[in-house]
Amino acid sequence: MNLGLLTGIETEYGLFVEGRTPTDQVEDAAEFVRSHLGPSFVGWNYDHESPRNDLRGFKLERLSVDPEDWKFESGSRVRQSDAAVRSDRVMHNGGRYYNDHGHPEYATPECLDTADLVCHDLAGHATLRHCATQFTERTGRRCKVYKNNTDFHGASYGTHESYLVPRAVGFEALYAAVMPMLVARTILCGAGKACAESGEPCDFQLSQRADFFMESANAETLYRRPIFNTRDEPHADPRKWMRLHVISGDANMNPNATARKVSLMHIALRLAEAGHAPRWPLADPVRAIRQISRDTTRKFETPEGVSAYAILDSYLEAAVQHLDLCSRGREALDEIARVMNWVRSLDDQAIGAVDWVAKEYLLRAFSGDLDGRAVDLAYCDLDRDEGLYYGLAAAGMVPDLDDLVELTEAPPTRAAWRALALERWPEAVRAVTWSSLTLAVGSGEIEVALPPDIAAPPNPESILSVEDFITELERCNA
Amino acid sequence: MPERINRPKPAEPERKLGEDEGPKNPNLQKPSLPNELLRRMKNIDPDQAKKYRQRSGQ
Numbered sequence: 001m002n003l004g005l006l007t008g009i010e011t012e013y014g015l016f017v018e019g020r021t022p023t024d025q026v027e028d029a030a031e032f033v034r035s036h037l038g039p040s041f042v043g044w045n046y047d048h049e050s051p052r053n054d055l056r057g058f059k060l061e062r063l064s065v066d067p068e069d070w071k072f073e074s075g076s077r078v079r080q081s082d083a084a085v086r087s088d089r090v091m092h093n094g095g096r097y098y099n100d101h102g103h104p105e106y107a108t109p110e111c112l113d114t115a116d117l118v119c120h121d122l123a124g125h126a127t128l129r130h131c132a133t134q135f136t137e138r139t140g141r142r143c144k145v146y147k148n149n150t151d152f153h154g155a156s157y158g159t160h161e162s163y164l165v166p167r168a169v170g171f172e173a174l175y176a177a178v179m180p181m182l183v184a185r186t187i188l189c190g191a192g193k194a195c196a197e198s199g200e201p202c203d204f205q206l207s208q209r210a211d212f213f214m215e216s217a218n219a220e221t222l223y224r225r226p227i228f229n230t231r232d233e234p235h236a237d238p239r240k241w242m243r244l245h246v247i248s249g250d251a252n253m254n255p256n257a258t259a260r261k262v263s264l265m266h267i268a269l270r271l272a273e274a275g276h277a278p279r280w281p282l283a284d285p286v287r288a289i290r291q292i293s294r295d296t297t298r299k300f301e302t303p304e305g306v307s308a309y310a311i312l313d314s315y316l317e318a319a320v321q322h323l324d325l326c327s328r329g330r331e332a333l334d335e336i337a338r339v340m341n342w343v344r345s346l347d348d349q350a351i352g353a354v355d356w357v358a359k360e361y362l363l364r365a366f367s368g369d370l371d372g373r374a375v376d377l378a379y380c381d382l383d384r385d386e387g388l389y390y391g392l393a394a395a396g397m398v399p400d401l402d403d404l405v406e407l408t409e410a411p412p413t414r415a416a417w418r419a420l421a422l423e424r425w426p427e428a429v430r431a432v433t434w435s436s437l438t439l440a441v442g443s444g445e446i447e448v449a450l451p452p453d454i455a456a457p458p459n460p461e462s463i464l465s466v467e468d469f470i471t472e473l474e475r476c477n478a
Numbered sequence: 479m480p481e482r483i484n485r486p487k488p489a490e491p492e493r494k495l496g497e498d499e500g501p502k503n504p505n506l507q508k509p510s511l512p513n514e515l516l517r518r519m520k521n522i523d524p525d526q527a528k529k530y531r532q533r534s535g536q
Binding site for chain 2 (some may be wrong): 012014015016021022025033068069072100101102103132144146151152153155156158160200208222223247256312361362364365366367369371374375376377378386387388391392394395397470
């Protein structure tokens with residue numbers, strides 16, 4: 001589906017290194033990222049980043065840290081420069097790969113098309129697998145990489161979605177349109193989790209992240225996490241754009257679930273922009289998402305008795321009525337409705353479409369034989385020979401698209417400009433951000449803007465020099 | 479605005495030592511598994527979740 005919303009996904013992967021502890025993890029993750037042998041650029045420019053700005057018009061003095069996690073930080077034995085710790089790489093497909101708080105993090109390039117975005121998310125799998133092999137060869141330490149969001153001991157790490165939205169939509173309309181969707185989409189996009197890490201104990205729940213939400217909306221990401229993150233860091237002209245930074249979603253193994261969670265957000269955002277988003281004021285979204293996540297009755301109702309099915313149905317109906325959908329957009333809506341019916345009717349076909357249903361199936365199958373959390377981890381194991389998701393794929397029960405991914409081609413967005421410069425003139429690239437490139441020209445340097453609505457270079461083969469590149473970029477920006 | 483409503487805050491998740499028992503599983507019929515899944519199941523380290531500790535991320 002392509003509703004014209006520039007979108008990216010950043011996934012912090014779980015990294016288990018045999019014989020090591022969380023105190024070692026920042027060092028290990030940095031070494032892990034540096035194990036990447038493919039083409040990449042080192043030189044990310046952090047000057048434009050502003051994680052303390054809030055969409056509601058103020059700036060936080062500081063972001064909270066997890067006091068338990070800080071104990072690991074203060075016990076760390078190795079002191080490295082910030083750059084060495086981050087080990088930031090810009091990939092030649094326009095994406096980014098770095099160490100974030102002890103997690104290898106893969107950020108896709110910005111995509112307009114959902115299918116492109118899923119391919120780039122899968123390219124992250126390949127990158128992490130490659131690094132796991134290299135890391136073991138370099139260090140002699142066996143490691144495991146998990147695409148999940150919890151360690152079952154109270155530590156969580158995110159899979160974030162970024163959606164560029166016109167600033168004119170406004171915070172209030174954005175919040176009203178998005179919050180019900182963030183809560184309700186859990187029933188179709190949750191990755192599933194054995195156990196609970198806060199609140200009422202349970203054996204199984206739909207969401208990896210629901211236990212970690214403490215507030216409806218704030219700008220935090222590490223502690224007192226919100227369902228609706230208000231960080232205002234658009235990576236674009238802030239007068240025209242804001243970026244909705246969604247931190248409440250789960251990491252999905254099933255690529256169709258990844259596509260679904262993004263398509264649902266695109267629908268909510270376009271309806272917000274058009275002024276036709278359904279109205280579902282939720283009195284307590286945190287309680288609602290926790291309740292839906294743990295609902296063994298499968299009614300999936302909020303505390304006020306509204307079902308997630310009804311919420312999602314209303315968005316699909318509004319999309320048909322008010323959005324200009326192409327044939328692929330209508331197919332995406334049909335898929336969402338079909339999967340929702342499978343979930344509602346306990347149809348086994350949902351195993352192949354929804355991660356939490358597949359995980360619950362495995363937990364039932366392994367009942368009594370294994371700790372459910374070990375099964376949960378094995379489901380998210382990126383090792384194609386050992387991971388249970390890939391075992392389901394080998395049995396034809398879930399899709400496996402990992403092998404179909406073109407790893408190097410950038411999507412036809414501003415990422416294509418970034419990728420073109422890195423591929424053709426790597427020696428001239430001095431610094432990279434999401435919204436600009438700094439290039440060496442003659443005896444000086446020039447920073448050129450990459451606006452979010454620029455198309456890919458129309459004739460890249462005709463661009464023969466850095467000077468041509470800048471001229472063509474300025475022509476397209478005009 | 480919604481974020482300004484004062485209500486009791488849920489507690490942060492408690493850190494556990496990894497010694498608690500695993501969950502009981504949903505009380506539904508136990509399915510039979512394809513051979514490939516059974517092979518992988520035998521390779522699962524039953525203590526992996528107890529050993530698996532991570533730093534808090536974003």
